[in-house]
Every structure is written in structure tokens, then in C-alpha cells.
Amino acid sequence: MTPSAIPGPIDPPARLLMGPGPISAYPSVLRAMSAPLVGQYDPYMTQLMGETQELYRGVWATSNDATLLVDGTSRAGIEAAIVSLVRPGDRVLVPVFGRFGHLLAEIAERAMAEVHTIETAWGQVFAPSAIEEAIVRVKPTLLALVQGDTSTTMNQPLDEIGAICERHGVLFYSDATASLGGNDFEADAWGLDAATAGLQKCLGGPSGSSPITLSERAVEVIRSRGRIEAGIREDGDASAADFVRSNYFDLGMILDYWGPRRLNHHTEATSMLYAARECARVLLLEGRDAVIERHRVSGAAMLAGVEGLGLTVFGDVAHKMNNVVAVEIPAGVPGDAARAALLEDFGIEIGTSFGPLHGRVWRIGTMGYNAREDAVLTTLAALEQVLRRFGASVPAGGGVDAAADVYRGAA
Incomplete structure (x- = not known):
């Protein structure tokens, strides 16, 4: 390519993004992303990771130690949660009231779960009693439920669902991509075992980082699954079903990366870490x-x-x-x-x-x-x-x- 054929620098047009997301980012988030890079084991980097975890505990309204980021868009967080919590053959129940319920079902199917869905008309939400009836009938390992589905604009009430899941021994996961930061979300008070989000909606950042929080019960389930490190199974008599069907989205490995041992898993997306930290900081500061x-x-x-x-x-x-x-x-x-x-x-x-x-x-x-x-x-x-x-x-x-x-x- 000759110099004259090389495109000029990026110069996007001015836009006011008033759709369902992505949206215009807070100016301070864009400034944070332009900060100099540091190495992934630089003390400053590990300090920022710890600060980011604590900030997101405030955003999620949780005391969960396992509160961190999955590098990737909000769908990366969804996939990490589902493939890490579900073994092949497990029953997963997905109440569907819009496009993104279908997405949860698809990801669970790719994790080789036995997926069951219940549906309501687009523009409506589920009564807790309807979800409990389905739980009693299906007997799932995991309930996967969208909170806010932008395809329909509906906000599914979650405040009674955690108690229902606890009563029946079911893990409770919610996708809060479109709702976190702009609608009530009480991870601990509502009994969530896992929840994921993205930056590009109410949190006011760019797509590319997925905050996640996990209860102790969810962490125990994730830790109970076999791990493969350097090609060697730690649990020699484990079956293939015990292993997470992804390396990148294996939350057991990601927890070790974010935990005190800082075991290498991937190279942290530094600029996205800066952005995610600033999104949470801005929210909690206001x-x-x-x-x-x-x-x-x-x-x-x-x-x-x-x-x-x-x-x-x-x-x-x-x-x-x-x-x-x-x-x-x-x-x-x-x-x-x-x-x-x-x-x-x-x-x-x-x-x-x-x-x-x-x-x-x-x-x-x-x-x-x-x-x-x-x-x-x-x-x-x-x-x-x-x-x-x-x-x-x-x-x-x-x-x-x-x-x-x-x-x-x-x-």
C-alpha cells in the first residue's frame, strides 16, 4: 500500500446515541481509556484490579469476594457464567420474554445443557408464580433469567426469584446487561448466585468488558469442576463432563487470575480495565x-x-x-x-x-x-x-x- 492509499486517522462523526445501546460514553471514561499502558503484573495494574473489584461490589450491591471483570463484550460474561456453572446434561430453565432470553437458551444449549424454556408474549413479564411452577416441573440446576430485555424494553422483577430458587435448590443467574446502573439491582438481597452486565448501556462506557459477580455457592460449583493446566488434568479420574467447555471463559481460571495468586490466564485488556473502573467510579461518586x-x-x-x-x-x-x-x-x-x-x-x-x-x-x-x-x-x-x-x-x-x-x- 502506498502512503497516499493509507487511510487517515480515525475521525468519527459527532453522534448522540439515543438507541438501546451502545450509548455515548461519559467523557471521563474516554479520558481514562487514553491513559498509558502498564504491564499486567505491574503493581499499579494489580492495585487497579483490586480497586475495580471493590467498586463493582458497590455497583452490584454485594459483598461477594468473586466480583470481577470478564474481558469481552457483555456476551462474554453471559457465556462465561453459563459454561462455567453448567455441566453437560444439566437442566437449565430459561424464561423467555424477548430476544435475549433466546440468547441465554442458545448459549446453554452450546454448553450441552438440557434446556427448557417458558415463554410469555413480548411486552410482558413473568409472575414469580409462573417461574416457580416451571422450576417445580423441570427441576433445573440453573435458572437463567434476563432482567432487562432491550428488545422489548421490559424489566423482569427479580426480588422474589432468589427465594424461590433457594427453596428448590436451584442456582439463580441473571443477565443485567441492559439494566445494571439504571434500574434497581440488589445482588445479595435478591439472592443472586451469578449476574453479568456490560458497560455500554446504563454504566456509560464502551462495549468490551463484562462485570460479573458470583456468590459463594456459585464459586463452589465452579471450583468443583475439573481443571486442565498445561495439558495435565489435576483430577485424574474426572470425566470430560467435569471440565468447562472453554478455556477463555473458564471462570475457575479467571478467578485465579483475579485472586491473590494472580495465576496467568490471559493478558488483561488494560484500557478496558481503565474504562470499567471509571464507569463504576463515576456511578458511585454520583x-x-x-x-x-x-x-x-x-x-x-x-x-x-x-x-x-x-x-x-x-x-x-x-x-x-x-x-x-x-x-x-x-x-x-x-x-x-x-x-x-x-x-x-x-x-x-x-x-x-x-x-x-x-x-x-x-x-x-x-x-x-x-x-x-x-x-x-x-x-x-x-x-x-x-x-x-x-x-x-x-x-x-x-x-x-x-x-x-x-x-x-x-x-
């Missing part, structure tokens, strides 16, 4: 409850705003996540073309959806750094103009006025 309340208010303002524009909201609003709303695309408005106009003319990104909702709804997020008044009002003002351009009849200023009233009421 105050965990205050951040959740900021998401609640901004979510309520966006909900009022889209209704003020005459749009119909999808799903059971009583169980909607704080940080994302789905709205029906008005009849006659080309959904993808309108989204493209919003991006091209205003630099604002909103989302489409999946499966039965593809082409039917837009998903608009208010999360992390963008859970703030100016971002919400700017998005609603731009959306009004785009809707008018494509022939929709909308009240002048209806969205901005309704959202502003919510913020004034919360002040």
Missing part, C-alpha cells in the same frame, strides 16, 4: 441511588415526550425499564428511512428492533451519560421534525413540553 433516580426521571420524561407527540408506547409500561422505551412507528412513516434522517440531519441515533417487533417499533434509550435533560429534549425536538417530514401529524412542541414538565416536576 451515588448509586441518585444515578438510578436520574435514569428513572429521564426515562419518564422520554415516555411523556413520545406520548406528547401522539406516539403509542409498546408493552406493559408498568414493567418498562427506566432506560429505554419502545414506540409504535406511525402508520405511513417508513421506519428505517425516518431513523436514517434522524441520524443524517441531526446526528441522533435511535434503534429498530428484532423478531416480531422489527419494523414495528423504534427503541429510544435514555441511559448512562445520555440520561439527562438536554439529550432527551434534543431528541424529542428532532424526532418531531422528522415525523413531520414523513407526513405524520404531531402536536407542535408536544414532545418537548411534556418531557420538560416531567423534569420540572422532579426538580
Whole structure:
């Protein structure tokens, strides 16, 4: 390649990311990522790892010693949790109320589990009694349950599920990728055995690191599985089913890497560690409850705003996540073309959806750094103009006025 053919430096356009994620990162998180690298066993690196673990105990509301990061996107954390907790042949129960429940089921199937699902209509959540009935019937080893599913915007209540799982001797795992930091999550109080998330939604960072927390019971299950180090089985009479079906996502090995022995497993993603630490630091500095309340208010303002524009909201609003709303695309408005106009003319990104909702709804997020008044009002003002351009009849200023009233009421 000649010098003239080499692309220029990265220069992304300015965007206001108001979709279901990823979102615009906190400026301090981006600054943290530009800090100089250190070696993975540098004392400063190990100090940051310890600080990050303690910060995320505050984010998760847990005292779990096994609170750390899995290097990779939020899906890396999901896969690490499931493949490390489940042996081939174990029964796994997955209540599905959106696309990401299907993802948990697929990952469990790839871990060679016997997967059972129950389903409810998209836009609804499960009653605890329905989950308990399925647990009694299926007798699973693990319940894998999404908390907030951005495909439907629904927030599954978890506060009664841990006690149900404990009553029946079931491990309880939740994917909190889309919900952690913007909605209530009480890992210890709710009886979670394992929970994973990502940075790119309410935590206000880039995709690429997955916070995880594990109860002592989950750690015992993980430690009970055989390990292979340097190609040698430590437990000579263990069957193949005893071994985690992944090296990179073997939480037993990752726990040793993050633990006091710092056993080599992989090279830590240093810049992502910086980002994850700063996401947690920013959240706890503002105050965990205050951040959740900021998401609640901004979510309520966006909900009022889209209704003020005459749009119909999808799903059971009583169980909607704080940080994302789905709205029906008005009849006659080309959904993808309108989204493209919003991006091209205003630099604002909103989302489409999946499966039965593809082409039917837009998903608009208010999360992390963008859970703030100016971002919400700017998005609603731009959306009004785009809707008018494509022939929709909308009240002048209806969205901005309704959202502003919510913020004034919360002040």
C-alpha cells in the first residue's frame, strides 16, 4: 500500500446515541481509556484490579469476594457464567420474554445443557408464580433469567426469584446487561448466585468488558469442576463432563487470575480495565441511588415526550425499564428511512428492533451519560421534525413540553 492509499486517522462523526445501546460514553471514561499502558503484573495494574473489584461490589450491591471483570463484550460474561456453572446434561430453565432470553437458551444449549424454556408474549413479564411452577416441573440446576430485555424494553422483577430458587435448590443467574446502573439491582438481597452486565448501556462506557459477580455457592460449583493446566488434568479420574467447555471463559481460571495468586490466564485488556473502573467510579461518586433516580426521571420524561407527540408506547409500561422505551412507528412513516434522517440531519441515533417487533417499533434509550435533560429534549425536538417530514401529524412542541414538565416536576 502506498502512503497516499493509507487511510487517515480515525475521525468519527459527532453522534448522540439515543438507541438501546451502545450509548455515548461519559467523557471521563474516554479520558481514562487514553491513559498509558502498564504491564499486567505491574503493581499499579494489580492495585487497579483490586480497586475495580471493590467498586463493582458497590455497583452490584454485594459483598461477594468473586466480583470481577470478564474481558469481552457483555456476551462474554453471559457465556462465561453459563459454561462455567453448567455441566453437560444439566437442566437449565430459561424464561423467555424477548430476544435475549433466546440468547441465554442458545448459549446453554452450546454448553450441552438440557434446556427448557417458558415463554410469555413480548411486552410482558413473568409472575414469580409462573417461574416457580416451571422450576417445580423441570427441576433445573440453573435458572437463567434476563432482567432487562432491550428488545422489548421490559424489566423482569427479580426480588422474589432468589427465594424461590433457594427453596428448590436451584442456582439463580441473571443477565443485567441492559439494566445494571439504571434500574434497581440488589445482588445479595435478591439472592443472586451469578449476574453479568456490560458497560455500554446504563454504566456509560464502551462495549468490551463484562462485570460479573458470583456468590459463594456459585464459586463452589465452579471450583468443583475439573481443571486442565498445561495439558495435565489435576483430577485424574474426572470425566470430560467435569471440565468447562472453554478455556477463555473458564471462570475457575479467571478467578485465579483475579485472586491473590494472580495465576496467568490471559493478558488483561488494560484500557478496558481503565474504562470499567471509571464507569463504576463515576456511578458511585454520583451515588448509586441518585444515578438510578436520574435514569428513572429521564426515562419518564422520554415516555411523556413520545406520548406528547401522539406516539403509542409498546408493552406493559408498568414493567418498562427506566432506560429505554419502545414506540409504535406511525402508520405511513417508513421506519428505517425516518431513523436514517434522524441520524443524517441531526446526528441522533435511535434503534429498530428484532423478531416480531422489527419494523414495528423504534427503541429510544435514555441511559448512562445520555440520561439527562438536554439529550432527551434534543431528541424529542428532532424526532418531531422528522415525523413531520414523513407526513405524520404531531402536536407542535408536544414532545418537548411534556418531557420538560416531567423534569420540572422532579426538580
